[in-house]
Amino acid sequence: MFRIFPLIICDILLCSLLAGLAGCERDQRAPAPPRLVRVSEAMPAPDTAIDCFTGKVEAAVSVAASFRVAGKIAERFASAGDAVRQGQLLARLDDALQQEQVASAQAQVDAARALLAQTSAKAARASRLATSRAVSRNELDDALRQERQAREQLAAGEAQLASAKELVSYTLLCAGTDGLVAERLAEAGENVQAGQPVFLLALGTELDAVFELPSFALMTGLAKGQEIEVCLADHKDVCARARVHEVAPEAGALRSHHIKARLLDPPKEMLLGSTVAGSFRHRNPASFAIPAQALASRDGRDAVWIVGRDKTVSLREITVLRYEEDRIIVASGLEKGDVLVAEGGHALLEGQRVEAVPPLKRIDESEVGHGKD
Numbered sequence: 425m426f427r428i429f430p431l432i433i434c435d436i437l438l439c440s441l442l443a444g445l446a447g448c449e450r451d452q453r454a455p456a457p458p459r460l461v462r463v464s465e466a467m468p469a470p471d472t473a474i475d476c477f478t479g480k481v482e483a484a485v486s487v488a489a490s491f492r493v494a495g496k497i498a499e500r501f502a503s504a505g506d507a508v509r510q511g512q513l514l515a516r517l518d519d520a521l522q523q524e525q526v527a528s529a530q531a532q533v534d535a536a537r538a539l540l541a542q543t544s545a546k547a548a549r550a551s552r553l554a555t556s557r558a559v560s561r562n563e564l565d566d567a568l569r570q571e572r573q574a575r576e577q578l579a580a581g582e583a584q585l586a587s588a589k590e591l592v593s594y595t596l597l598c599a600g601t602d603g604l605v606a607e608r609l610a611e612a613g614e615n616v617q618a619g620q621p622v623f624l625l626a627l628g629t630e631l632d633a634v635f636e637l638p639s640f641a642l643m644t645g646l647a648k649g650q651e652i653e654v655c656l657a658d659h660k661d662v663c664a665r666a667r668v669h670e671v672a673p674e675a676g677a678l679r680s681h682h683i684k685a686r687l688l689d690p691p692k693e694m695l696l697g698s699t700v701a702g703s704f705r706h707r708n709p710a711s712f713a714i715p716a717q718a719l720a721s722r723d724g725r726d727a728v729w730i731v732g733r734d735k736t737v738s739l740r741e742i743t744v745l746r747y748e749e750d751r752i753i754v755a756s757g758l759e760k761g762d763v764l765v766a767e768g769g770h771a772l773l774e775g776q777r778v779e780a781v782p783p784l785k786r787i788d789e790s791e792v793g794h795g796k797d
Contacts, residue, residue, distance in 0.1 A: 458779040461768035463731055466758040469713040478657055479635035481698045483606055483626030484686060490621050491517060492594040500612045502623060508599040514623055515612075517595035526592060529585035536578035543571040603627045606696055626696060631687045633666050633700050636680040647671065652685055652704035656694060664690045666702065712758045713751050715766045719744075728758070729765035729772055736775050737765060 495517035502514045550567040553559040603625035610622040633654045637646070646652075648668055655663040666685035675681055685702065687694065694700070720727045726744050729737045742757030758764075765772065772778070 456777070458735065458777040459768065459772065460781050461729075461731075461765045461772075461778045463763050463778075463780045464715055464718060464766035466712045466714060466754075466760065466762040466764060468760065469711045469753050477635055477637055478699060478701045479633055479683075481687070481690075481694060481696055481700055482632050482634045483604075483628070483696060484630035484632045485627040486606055487600065487603075487625050487627065488609075488621035489514060489597060489599065489623040489625055490619050491515075491597050491616060492618055493517070493522075493591060494616065494618045495519075495521075495595060496615050497610060497612050497622070500608075500610075502605050502608070504605050504608050506605045508603060508605060508625070510599055510601050512599045513596060514599055514605075515597045515610075517597075517616075519592055519595040522588065522592045522595055525588040526585065529581065529588040533578065533581040533585050536574065536581040540571070540574040540578050543567070543574040547571040597622060599625065601625070601627060604696070631690055631694070631696065633685045633687060633702055635683040635685075635702060636676075636678070637683050638675075638680050646683070646704065650704060652702045654685065654687065654694075654700050654702045657699040657701050659693065660701075662691055662693045664688065664694060711745055712754045712760075714754055714758070714764060716747075716750055716752055718764055718766045718769070719752055720769055729769045731763040731765060731778060731780070735777050735779065737769070737772050737778055738774060 498516050498518040500515045502508060502512075508514065547564075547567040547570070550559050550564045554561070554564045605623055606626040607624040608622075609624065610616055610620070616622060633652075646668065648671055650668050652666050652668060653663055654666045655661075665688045667688060668683065668685045670682070670684035672682040714728065718728050720729055720739060722739050722741055725741050727739050727741045730740045731737055740757060743755045745753040745755040747753075765778065768781075
């Protein structure tokens with residue numbers, strides 16, 4: 425009897441072990457619980473009103489007025505807002521140095537004329553004496569050469585005098601055409617370099633709204649030929665239509681792009697130099713809007729998780745048209761009615777089953793990624 429007891433105990437342990445192994449096998453074959461996610465339906469993107477950055481009103485055509493020589497501004501005769509006529513004096517430089525150069529050149533011309541008169545008389549006398557053989561041929565040639573050199577010296581002096589007088593005229597800044605002084609860029613007493621703008625003259629009556637947009641703002645689709653709305657920054661009810669005619673392809677020093685839009689029918693309150701704000705309505709044909717959190721990635725390319733009818737997910741590549749503050753506009757890759765994972769897709773696997781969380785239920789961090797008990 426005592427020999428049978430150990431055998432019974434061994435049988436019991438063996439049965440327990442086999443039952444445990446069978447239970448593990450049943451657990452391994454049990455399906456994994458679905459992952460909780462929040463879903464969203466791909467809907468056509470509505471037209472979007474996008475605010476541009478503030479800018480200002482500038483002349484459609486403008487030219488810079490500058491001196492052709494360096495110097496110190498002695499007087500200024502025009503201010504911003506003045507209407508000027510062609511040839512009107514705008515400013516002048518201190519011309520003391522140029523006047524000294526004129527005086528020096530004039531003295532050289534006077535000396536050259538006196539020398540020419542002297543050598544001309546000597547050459548004439550030598551020519552008369554040469555007919556009677558009173559002077560040699562060499563003496564006549566020397567007299568004629570001295571007269572020629574004096575004449576050339578006078579011509580050089582006169583050219584230098586004309587150049588010195590022209591430099592004096594360069595100290596006077598005159599309007600090259602009729603226009604309006606849009607901006608004054610230098611003051612009396614200021615030293616300026618040759619070619620440095622002193623005034624900005626607006627030509628004609630056409631006006632532009634000028635903006636500086638950062639690179640990411642161009643992703644909104646703003647392009648040449650598009651119409652925008654421009655309003656005064658201080659009076660939003662004073663507005664005008666404008667058509668974009670210039671978009672700088674490269675960013676400037678401040679990483680922004682220069683944008684110009686021609687004002688089509690500006691109101692009288694929209695004056696030169698006014699601060700304005702522009703906006704435009706971007707149309708989204710054949711595109712879809714999805715939540716920003718729905719964006720995933722496949723091999724470095726944009727993608728989203730699509731929920732199939734069998735409640736399993738698959739990763740699909742998309743083409744992003746632009747990024748907005750809280751959503752993404754998709755150009756291709758989606759169809760109307762597609763159900764995609766909006767939240768909770770950061771650790772999904774291809775073919776994994778999911779369960780949608782009701783829209784009004786907030787996903788708790790501890791709950792996302794776990795199935796029901």
